[in-house]
Amino acid sequence: MALFYGPVRFREERADGTVIMKKVVFVVSGGELGDPVFFREQAVKAAPAAVICADGGARHLQAVGIVPALIVGDMDSLDSESQRYYEAMGCRIIRHPPQKDETDTELALREAFGMDPAEVWIWGALGHRLDHTLANLCLLVQGAKWGITVKLIDAWCEVFLINRRTVLEGEVGQTVSLLPFAGDAAGVTLTGFEYHLTKAVMEIGRPHGISNRLVEREGIIEVDSGCLLAVRYFRPGVFPGEGKG
Structure with a gap:
């Protein structure tokens, strides 16, 4: 039996019963990647169509032996030696000026959108810099505008927006927190959760959806x-700072 101790790609089931795995692109940001072994395992499992790095995110890939297709950013976090190494390996680099409105992660996300994926998984987007984490959460809205599912992922959890009927495949006991984002959410129905709802209104500023669990x-x-x-x-009942389980 498969254990869903990692993100799960969305699937499309056709009328003839065949299942098509949705196209996914990885973006690697410069924050904390977490467990490099977990990242490599997920890269093998998900088989992304491309891996794009946001500037210093390329340093993470050196540790796991993966060469990205593209590096995007102002290159303030990636030294010239590393840039030459990646170019010699066939990686394309798009350099931007330091004075710009977009973050490097946003620029990388735009490149990912241009590849017409169903999903974009952003790694290294969560960490100690709260302001950067919040900025990356804001990028989830761009995915919703494009009709593309964008997830922020580390070795512990995945973070994404839900604005339509969504089925989560997982393990009984997994913690799933659901919070209204950028306003109230109405007509919320939860099935298969410990705390279920039927056509409820979840108000912004009232985090009642924290720490629900799959049953x-x-x-x-x-x-x-x-x-x-x-x-x-x-992992059911396992959270950052409490051991890997």
Whole structure:
């Protein structure tokens, strides 16, 4: 039996019963990558169509032996020796001036959108810099505008927005927090969770959806209007700072 101790790609089931795995692109930011072994395992499992680095995110890939297709940013966090190394390995580098409106991660995300993926998984977007983490959470909205699922992922959890009916495949006992994002969320129905809801209104500023849990291997989330910020922890009852389990 497969254990969902990691992010799960969305699937499309056709009328003839065949299942198509949705196209995914990885973006690696310069924050904390976490466990490099976990990242490499997920790269093998997900088989991304491309790996794009946001500037210093390229340093993370040197540790796991993966060469990105593209590095984007102002190159203030990647030394010239590393840049020459990646160019020699066939990696394309798009350099931007330091004085710009966009973060390097936003620039990398735009490049990912141009590859027409169904999903973009952003690694290294969570960490000690709260302001950078919040900025990366804001990037999830761009995915919603493009109709592309964007996830922030580390070795502990995945973070993404839900604005339509979504089925979460997972393990019984996994913690899933659901919080209204950028306004109230209405018509929220939760099935397969310890704390279920039916056509409820989740108000911004009232975090009542924290620390819910899956009681079935599929959790169904329905939202009529607004959107929810979802944080799903991979290992039941295991959180950062409490051991790896």
